Amino acid sequence: MAAVTDDFAKKCQVKHNDTLGRFVVAVDNIRAGETLLVEEPIVILPHLGERRCARCLNLTTNFCSKCQLLPLCEECKDHEERDCQRLADLQLSEEQVQQLQDSQRTEVQSMVKCLLLREHTETRSLYEEMYQMDAQLDARRGTEVWNNYQANVANPLESSGILGKLWQGSDLEKDVELVQRLLAIFDINAFEIRAPESGGSMRGIYRRASLFPHSCMPNLVSAIDDASNGRQLKMYASRFIAAGEILYNCYTNVLLGTQERREILKQGKCFNCNCPRCVDPTELGTHMSSFMCNNCSSTGGYIVLNPETNQWQCLLNPEHTLKREFVANMLERAKEEVFHARDNIYRMELLLAKLSRLLHGNHYVMLDLKQNIAAILRQILQNMAHRPNRKVYERKIRLCQEILLVLKVLAPGINRLKAIALYELANTQAELARKLYTEQELSSTDLLSQLQQTEIMMRESLRMLLFEPLATPEGQLSRSMMRELKELQNDIKILQDGDDVVVR
Numbered sequence: 270m271a272a273v274t275d276d277f278a279k280k281c282q283v284k285h286n287d288t289l290g291r292f293v294v295a296v297d298n299i300r301a302g303e304t305l306l307v308e309e310p311i312v313i314l315p316h317l318g319e320r321r322c323a324r325c326l327n328l329t330t331n332f333c334s335k336c337q338l339l340p341l342c343e344e345c346k347d348h349e350e351r352d353c354q355r356l357a358d359l360q361l362s363e364e365q366v367q368q369l370q371d372s373q374r375t376e377v378q379s380m381v382k383c384l385l386l387r388e389h390t391e392t393r394s395l396y397e398e399m400y401q402m403d404a405q406l407d408a409r410r411g412t413e414v415w416n417n418y419q420a421n422v423a424n425p426l427e428s429s430g431i432l433g434k435l436w437q438g439s440d441l442e443k444d445v446e447l448v449q450r451l452l453a454i455f456d457i458n459a460f461e462i463r464a465p466e467s468g469g470s471m472r473g474i475y476r477r478a479s480l481f482p483h484s485c486m487p488n489l490v491s492a493i494d495d496a497s498n499g500r501q502l503k504m505y506a507s508r509f510i511a512a513g514e515i516l517y518n519c520y521t522n523v524l525l526g527t528q529e530r531r532e533i534l535k536q537g538k539c540f541n542c543n544c545p546r547c548v549d550p551t552e553l554g555t556h557m558s559s560f561m562c563n564n565c566s567s568t569g570g571y572i573v574l575n576p577e578t579n580q581w582q583c584l585l586n587p588e589h590t591l592k593r594e595f596v597a598n599m600l601e602r603a604k605e606e607v608f609h610a611r612d613n614i615y616r617m618e619l620l621l622a623k624l625s626r627l628l629h630g631n632h633y634v635m636l637d638l639k640q641n642i643a644a645i646l647r648q649i650l651q652n653m654a655h656r657p658n659r660k661v662y663e664r665k666i667r668l669c670q671e672i673l674l675v676l677k678v679l680a681p682g683i684n685r686l687k688a689i690a691l692y693e694l695a696n697t698q699a700e701l702a703r704k705l706y707t708e709q710e711l712s713s714t715d716l717l718s719q720l721q722q723t724e725i726m727m728r729e730s731l732r733m734l735l736f737e738p739l740a741t742p743e744g745q746l747s748r749s750m751m752r753e754l755k756e757l758q759n760d761i762k763i764l765q766d767g768d769d770v771v772v773r
């Protein structure tokens with residue numbers, strides 16, 4: 270566990286300042302796609318409210334019958350012997366065990382898993398490194414999260430007697446905030462990793478990767494290989510990085526608006542993000558949080574949150590404003606409507622048309638709708654029994670182009686979302702061109718030119734995805750794209766040789 274490549278030591282330097290705490294800078298120039306770090310997690314934890322088998326990480330409600338303190342699913346016979354034995358040796362009473370197994374207290378098991386790292390000489394240094402991570406205790410003390418953790422994790426651990434028994438003879442008991450510190454370290458430093466079941470996720474704590482500060486315009490990409498239970502993390506440069514530049518990861522979803530991203534970072538990670546995107550009310554001209562100005566919409570007037578006045582004001586005429594409560598209520602309603610329209614393409618298209626009178630076409634709520642519509646169109650196009658007509662292809666192409674335009678600004682360089690949107694666009698354009706050619710609505714010269722354009726997009730997408738570890742869904746996609754690209758190149762060659770019958 271927790272092996273790390275030498276690249277980090279060679280290419281990165283850890284520094285400290287008052288704003289960022291510890292952060293990392295590039296020692297030398299770094300090429301786009303260059304790997305900086307390959308690292309295994311110190312520990313893998315379930316999300317709050319979930320329990321996962323200590324052996325296979327599948328969701329379970331069962332516990333190991335020997336130690337009774339760590340979850341073990343029905344399929345797995347045992348978990349790590351030294352952990353099991355150490356816990357069994359504590360000889361907790363039935364009542365104490367019950368207290369710790371309470372279904373409201375799932376974080377207790379995560380804490381036990383981490384405390385066990387300290388118990389073995391092989392893993393003690395990992396525990397100590399984890400303990401040094403940023404915890405932001407001053408910002409968290411007395412908050413709702415703190416109080417919940419106190420009631421559901423710290424107090425039960427304390428009163429069950431497990432801490433006293435584990436720490437007998439050491440002075441750890443004097444550290445009255447130790448449990449809160451570790452819980453805060455999980456919240457502030459964890460990376461989201463894929464769980465064994467489809468769509469599920471878990472948390473991973475990584476020694477070096479947790480040192481990278483956040484920017485909503487990062488210059489790094491993180492990818493977690495989930496081929497095995499190892500969940501190896503790779504961090505690579507998304508663009509050229511000059512020596513001395515700070516290396517930034519992104520802790521949030523780039524397809525959220527500034528207020529939402531900042532709120533997540535403030536609540537979850539205890540800092541105010543002041544990256545170039547967060548301080549620009551137009552979000553680098555994408556208008557991902559902008560409203561239409563009723564008075565100036567014909568002349569391109571958009572209402573944005575003016576950082577100086579803290580009011581929603583039109584960029585063309587600051588007299589035109591929206592009340593903060595109106596903005597908040599409107600967005601809440603819009604998100605609810607999007608949620609209810611999900612899976613129904615007609616309702617989503619109607620909602621998109623309705624919201625376009627209020628929100629900029631790139632507003633993050635609009636982009637969410639567009640992504641959902643594009644996903645349904647993909648399913649329709651994949652099922653030829655639907656006999657999709659030209660308009661379906663054209664609609665999907667348009668949506669992919671609109672999403673891509675925003676991503677090109679927000680995520681310059683290598684980016685997974687951009688690569689996938691580009692692939693979706695290329696693929697749909699090629700399918701439409703082939704369909705039109707078969708229906709004799711496109712000449713072989715036009716088909717050739719369309720397929721050549723598609724090839725350029727496909728190669729660009731593949732160029733980005735090839736940096737992904739093979740065992741990730743994106744890594745797998747890149748392998749199937751290579752096959753598609755070969756077929757495409759084959760068709761292009763046939764058309765160039767003038768043997769168009771084969772392509773039909």
Ligand SMILES: C[S@@+](CC[C@H](N)C(=O)[O-])C[C@H]1O[C@@H](n2cnc3c(N)ncnc32)[C@H](O)[C@@H]1O
Pocket residue numbers: 288289290291292402403405457458479480481482483484538539540541542543
């Ligand atoms: C995962 S840790 C990063 C490493 C941390 N600075 C340290 O000293 O260990 C996340 C914490 O770093 C700080 N941080 C990261 N990015 C920041 C940013 N853009 N602005 C201010 N603080 C930031 C915040 O305190 C945040 O809770």
